[in-house]
Amino acid sequence: MTVRLEPEEEAILAGAEGPAARKALEIVLTLGRIYGAERLVPVASVQVAGVSYRNLGDAGLEFLRDWAEQGARVRVPTTLNPAGMDLDAWGEMGIPEAFARRQGEVIAAYVRMGIAPTCTCTPYLVGNVPAYGEHIAWSESSAVCYANAVLGARTNREGGPSALAAAVCGRTAAYGLHLEEGRRATHRIRVTCPVREPWEYAALGFWVGGRVGGGVPYFEGLDLPPVTAASVAGEPALSSPTHDALKLMGAALASSGAVGLYHVAGCTPEARIRNDLLPPGVQEVVVDSLEPAVAALNASVETIDLVVIGCPHASLGEVRAVAERLRGRRLAADLWLTVARGVRERAVAEGLVETIEAAGGRVVADGCVVVAPMRDLPYRTLATNSAKMASYALPHAGLRVRFGPLEACIEAGIRGRWETVVH
Numbered sequence: 001m002t003v004r005l006e007p008e009e010e011a012i013l014a015g016a017e018g019p020a021a022r023k024a025l026e027i028v029l030t031l032g033r034i035y036g037a038e039r040l041v042p043v044a045s046v047q048v049a050g051v052s053y054r055n056l057g058d059a060g061l062e063f064l065r066d067w068a069e070q071g072a073r074v075r076v077p078t079t080l081n082p083a084g085m086d087l088d089a090w091g092e093m094g095i096p097e098a099f100a101r102r103q104g105e106v107i108a109a110y111v112r113m114g115i116a117p118t119c120t121c122t123p124y125l126v127g128n129v130p131a132y133g134e135h136i137a138w139s140e141s142s143a144v145c146y147a148n149a150v151l152g153a154r155t156n157r158e159g160g161p162s163a164l165a166a167a168v169c170g171r172t173a174a175y176g177l178h179l180e181e182g183r184r185a186t187h188r189i190r191v192t193c194p195v196r197e198p199w200e201y202a203a204l205g206f207w208v209g210g211r212v213g214g215g216v217p218y219f220e221g222l223d224l225p226p227v228t229a230a231s232v233a234g235e236p237a238l239s240s241p242t243h244d245a246l247k248l249m250g251a252a253l254a255s256s257g258a259v260g261l262y263h264v265a266g267c268t269p270e271a272r273i274r275n276d277l278l279p280p281g282v283q284e285v286v287v288d289s290l291e292p293a294v295a296a297l298n299a300s301v302e303t304i305d306l307v308v309i310g311c312p313h314a315s316l317g318e319v320r321a322v323a324e325r326l327r328g329r330r331l332a333a334d335l336w337l338t339v340a341r342g343v344r345e346r347a348v349a350e351g352l353v354e355t356i357e358a359a360g361g362r363v364v365a366d367g368c369v370v371v372a373p374m375r376d377l378p379y380r381t382l383a384t385n386s387a388k389m390a391s392y393a394l395p396h397a398g399l400r401v402r403f404g405p406l407e408a409c410i411e412a413g414i415r416g417r418w419e420t421v422v423h
């Protein structure tokens with residue numbers, strides 16, 4: 001299959017816009033050939049993974065410096081995935097200085113390429129809200145799920161280098177989730193048990209992701225209101241339980257499986273607009289209990305060292321909920337509430353950070369436990385309401401996990417012990 005190029009793309013390939021743009025386009029084109037794309041499409045925004053120095057190491061840092069040195073500059077709005085620390089308050093987190101220095105050098109290389117040092121897995125909560133049908137190239141898997149499913153934008157699950165290449169040449173290859181046919185369901189998921197709270201949506205996503213792999217699940221039986229254009233932008237999305245539930249479910253689908261898009265009947269925009277999403281004979285999965293998922297996500301630990309809320313990064317509504325439960329109380333365990341820096345600023349203005357810090361908790365901007373140097377810190381166990389965090393914490397951070405409702409996590413932080421949730 002030949003990828004058809006526009007004259008401007010031919011010119012970039014011929015080197016008219018410098019060696020970095022040519023190299024970037026070659027990467028995008030190579031991926032297009034591998035996946036059978038017929039053309040490239042301009043992207044409206046890019047989100048780049050591969051930010052934590054813990055994952056990149058010196059080789060990754062050198063790669064980024066090389067690109068910056070060769071003149072690579074992004075041509076569309078581009079943000080970053082979380083780093084391995086709060087870029088301002090890393091010392092208070094106990095992050096070793098040597099790590100912090102290298103992490104700073106990674107961010108500096110990206111900034112040199114014109115990328116905003118907005119380090120978050122929820123760019124859509126801090127102003128980057130792609131429009132319905134818009135092509136983008138995002139790489140954080142939970143953000144990919146949210147952008148495709150909740151916003152109706154179009155992106156594949158990009159890798160860090162392919163997203164960076166898309167940012168530098170302003171294009172991506174049109175295959176997979178960029179195409180109408182790639183967005184049809186591969187599985188009909190009939191949910192017959194009650195699913196009410198965000199953590200239960202996370203458990204559901206974890207279970208279904210393990211069943212559908214890289215497919216596109218179409219959920220039926222979920223009691224969620226329609227997502228509308230008005231509800232995805234600005235204030236409403238910052239404090240909507242529906243959006244929080246979809247955020248947690250998508251992150252879980254993308255971590256136990258390789259899901260990049262899901263649909264919810266009557267709720268997500270494409271499921272409400274298109275009537276061709278469920279091809280005949282599509283495979284059916286019935287979910288009649290969340291018990292197996294909840295059991296799989298819980299280790300038998302009682303003592304809790306650290307509570308982590310905000311995977312994906314918390315909305316302002318989630319920050320408010322945590323602050324409300326901590327008001328006037330004192331934590332026995334540490335608590336990290338991870339957020340985008342813009343959300344932290346809003347939380348400071350509302351007095352929420354002060355409340356959480358008064359209880360002994362921390363509102364961590366820019367960072368993520370999974371990519372932080374956790375093995376250098378004194379934590380061994382963790383409580384979380386995120387199924388993604390629950391499934392990644394042991395392999396990526398060496399932490400044994402309790403998973404359950406937000407309230408149970410906060411109470412575990414107050415007592416320093418987990419009380420089993422009867423579900």
Ligand code: F3S
Nearest residue numbers: 121142311312368370
């Ligand atoms: Fe975000 Fe880290 Fe969770 S990148 S989705 S907080 S694992």
